[in-house]
Amino acid sequence: MATYGRISSGDKANIVEEDGCATDEWGVRYQGHSRPDGGGLFGKGFGLKSKCEQLRRWRCIIVTLLAVCALLLMIVIIVVTRTSANHTDGHSHIRPFFKKWSNSTDGLYFMPRGRDGTVLIEFNVNQYSGEGYGQYMEFLDYHLHDYHAMNQQDKVYHVCNKTDAPEDKVCMFDLTLLNDCDHFHEYGYTSGTPCVLFFLNPPRHHSPKPFPKDSEVGKMLGDRWSPDHIGLNCVPVSDEDKKHIGNQTIHGAPIQYFPPKGFPTYYYRNSTISKFLVPIVMVRFNTIATSAYVHINCTAWATNFKNSEYYSKTFGFYIK
Structure with a gap:
């Protein structure tokens, strides 16, 4: 039995964008089991990510790593700045040794x-x-x-x-x-x-x-x-x-x-x-x-x- 598919306008049904991801004429990207290369519910696309999804995943990973690196850099700068200030403002913030107070009245x-x-x-x-x-x-x-x-x-x-x-x-x-x-x-x-x-x-x-x-x-x-x-x-x-x-x-x-x-x-x-x-x-x-x-x-x-x-x-x- 024939199944209902998307109503398309012919040659616009499979547009490939610059990032290698395929879209139909409505701009919907094909991913996973709905890819136009034959992947169906039990087809060869089942359980796999499309090239588009893989690119998006790597982009997210890279952006996250860059954000983490920027945060660590900021923390290092703050610590170094405060440490430097402690040594340059003339004040000593490291507690030196002080002997026990004596209650002798002599x-x-x-x-x-x-x-x-x-x-x-x-x-x-x-x-x-x-x-x-x-x-x-x-x-x-x-x-x-x-x-x-x-x-x-x-x-x-x-x-x-x-x-x-x-x-x-x-x-x-x-x-x-x-x-x-x-x-x-x-x-x-x-x-x-x-x-x-x-x-x-x-x-x-x-x-x-x-x-x-x-x-x-x-x-x-x-x-x-x-x-x-x-x-x-x-x-x-x-x-x-x-x-x-x-x-x-x-x-x-x-x-x-x-x-x-x-x-x-x-x-x-x-x-x-x-x-x-x-x-x-x-x-x-x-x-x-x-x-x-x-x-x-x-x-x-x-x-x-x-x-x-x-x-x-x-x-x-x-x-x-």
Whole structure:
């Protein structure tokens, strides 16, 4: 029995295009079992792709491969660009080694300790909890508790000076000497100018002696030198760290000390009572660069401090 086929216009029924694919006069391409070369449901074209289909398949494969190659190239360019930027913007993004923070109260020691238990003070200026500055504020609040005026009301406390420091009294400390390094100014952490709290606690009955004014240490301290104070000085550890400290700012010097002269020597005298309030100094760092590991070394300078490591501490900053 004859079967119905396409109504064609004769010689236009089998047009071969440039890509080798055959079409009829309506532009329909012959593929698979419907090819005009005899392929029917069970004919020789069954299960095979036409030349047209094969070309289209290869074209899709080639286009896909080109797209994948372009994507990989873009990824490589981005990675290389970021790596190059890390090495050329002056910032170090590889975390260096920081030793464990020590809670020893002898000699010179500082607060706060790093979040990870090391000496690295790392924080985000725009965040309180988590990776923010909240933990450091709480740490400083806790260790300044005894220095608040309301906690120095007992009659055993006395306002001391270099000529009046009774052996049976505890010398008071005025927190206003810490300037803006206080709770109400978030200890400078929200403005990226963090304050670090230092205590100087030499052995009992050991009276530290300051360097002479004309000594190298006296010249280094400059206007902050005092004959009745132990000067504290902080410096970047390496040339790379110096790049991340900066110069003068609206706050003044890159590093500021409150009180500027350091630790009063008259606190360290022979005492007939066991209670003692260690004098403190706040150091504010005004120009620490963001996204950079910065190493700082701080030293309390006295002529009779024999163990330099005992009175010198190194710590780091990483501000986000």
